[in-house]
Amino acid sequence: MGGMPESVAVCCPACGREHQYAAPSYPCACGAPVTPPLDHHGTPTAVVHRAWAEEWVTVPCAACGRRGQWPYPELGCPCGTVVRIPVAGARSEPGGAEPPASPSRRRRVFQPVTIRTARDAVTAAALYLRWLGYRDIRRADQRPPSGIGLAARGLLAQVDPTVRPAAVRDVECLWLTAMTESAGCAYFSLAGFSPEARARADALGVPLFVLDLTGTPQPVNSHADALDATAD
Incomplete structure (x- = not known):
């Protein structure tokens, strides 16, 4: 939901390395930040096969209630594995709305483009x-x-x-x-x-x-x- 990003401990299913992960926030059309609610009891999985219709999760905005579709939270482990982080109450959505670029944590702002193809x-x-x-x-x-x-x-x-x-x-x-x-x-x-x-x-x-x-x-x-x- 909205608010400050929460941090969870994520164990790589391939090498067992533990990471601290905070889900990225995306700006809702109303201007409020929307953050996918991480499932503290879920099990992270390694991304082996990409299915574009299953890469999106619907998250409601806590401020206005608008339901937006955003990419599933993922992190790259140093071992080379892409780890998908479970989201509480998540359900996949085909396609997905175009999320606006989110601010990067780097020293200059990097403006990414959503990957679908x-x-x-x-x-x-x-x-x-x-x-x-x-x-x-x-x-x-x-x-x-x-x-x-x-x-x-x-x-x-x-x-x-x-x-x-x-x-x-x-x-x-x-x-x-x-x-x-x-x-x-x-x-x-x-x-x-x-x-x-x-x-x-x-x-x-x-x-x-x-x-x-x-x-x-x-x-x-x-x-x-x-x-x-x-x-x-």
């Missing part, structure tokens, strides 16, 4: 790179083995909007391509990363980001944290 995922990654300061973002000349490649001066990025976690080969191919062009790289995945891909990325210095449905890339390794910190 593969094109939205690419747009979200491009907007994030522009927010980091990269200009002249375009489709990469060399097509990656999976997903879509983006290029900017000094950086290659791969966006994987599929429902399977990125594999070791995906990370290695991106890194090799970036090396041949003397550029840095970053990987954006909608479904997260396999543990092997996460370990390989750590060794190669590849920043990994999980795209949540609000369109905000979530860093899942230290290299991504370092890249994210460049947005002063």
